[in-house]
Amino acid sequence: MAVNRRANGSNGSSDRQASAAQKQQVENEILLKIPRSEFNAIFTKLEAHAFPARTILLEPEKPIENCYFLNRGVASIIHVMSDGRSVEVGLTGKEGFVGLPALVDYESSPVRAVIQIDASGYKIGLKQFKAVLLSCPVLAKLLSQYSQDLAVQSIQIAACNRLHSVDRQLARWLLMSQDRVGESTFCLTQEFISHMLGTRRASVSVAASVLQKRGLITYTRGQVSINDRQGLEKASCECYRAITGQLEAWRKA
Amino acid sequence: MAVNRRANGSNGSSDRQASAAQKQQVENEILLKIPRSEFNAIFTKLEAHAFPARTILLEPEKPIENCYFLNRGVASIIHVMSDGRSVEVGLTGKEGFVGLPALVDYESSPVRAVIQIDASGYKIGLKQFKAVLLSCPVLAKLLSQYSQDLAVQSIQIAACNRLHSVDRQLARWLLMSQDRVGESTFCLTQEFISHMLGTRRASVSVAASVLQKRGLITYTRGQVSINDRQGLEKASCECYRAITGQLEAWRKA
DNA sequence: ATCCTAGTGTACGCCACCGTACAGATCTGT
């Protein structure tokens, strides 16, 4: 029965003990909120996995084959145009879930989901996921809520893309990333960021220089460090605060 | 069983038999998909209502007091920035529902919902809505799906706002509006449209002139007529087709 | 050490859109 957890290669994890102890490793906040009774039902179906940067979890137009709960790291939800240009429409990490359309029996993804910062977490096949959902109403509810959370992101980003300058957007984006990665230094090339922001790499370079000259960040060869988080929040547009503010308002109610 | 469908020709309808005579009036597509058993439970709680243009259904930050099912007309889902500038992030009409956060017990709205084209439909108080949801699993499922549909819109608009010109966006927007209003002539000032697109009115004027000179639309004092729908689709960016395409893909699966 | 690659800073002309302003056109009320 269900020995379908894999101690996964890339940077092997351990943990081989009972179910209570398993839960201690779990960092995904949705999984952590699930009551014990449901938790065991789902956890046995999850496959632990490492996801190195650039791993693609979902591809637009393609059927959703697996869904994902991250414990660490960051994934970007990206919309891809027919000419290949792309824009990030959401960020997700240990607070979230990847594969939302499956929640309502929509079987293909409208977006690409790609690992932005080395991640680890759990993978679950579509069929198992749908089966689990039927017996886990709390999970279903939490995922529905997360779906709204993610919608707030894309809504805010839609407005931000229209009204705000690249400098401010970059600041917002770094803040959102840091919230999810946890650490204040992480690896990202300007090329990559330009795909997220839907701009030229050159624009990212200029914007990054501005932030660097103000001492808010240091940027060297694909490595960003955030030195002054408060200052960065000031340099950012209101969108960063707007998103976190809305989510807080919902959470506390 | 389940005779809960209408012979639905885009406009003319027939089908005058059986079931609740009430239901014949219903044009909201979500309500129409609900099985008879659930339908009566919810329909008795609905309050028929007319919503003239500019009526505000939801206001950002404010508690959601009512939810809405439209039968006719169009509502815009708008994100409002702190300086008052606004951008539309979704359109909804008889295919949809207004008040999605309530579906997952989130009690405030992150966006403004405002009637764009004179509308009519149903209103239901938050408390009743939540009570009804408990006894109507099919409704809950349909609303969850619609939530994904609307997310596709905001995602596409986010990318569109970044990458496409105002001319093409206007074309897209007119097409999306016409799909919902049904008729090929409707009333909208450039001022209003500029708030939807998040641009200057002057930019709308220029873009509209371009479309008009190509014979795609005629525009006179707040009245738009779409003369050449196919041409307008060509003048639009890919985003119009992308949204409808994704929704079709989901529906048919 | 040397080459090679990946990543970065910066420059150039160009254009779409911005903020603003104003005059003409059409509608409404009296």
Place this chain on the structure above:
DNA sequence: ACAGATCTGTACGGTGGCGTACACTAGGAT
């Protein structure tokens, strides 16, 4: 008919970001 209000077309200079190109630097491989 007239005045007032609304709506629309168009103009102006300013600018942020675009597409593109190229030189510079750090690190990895041999």
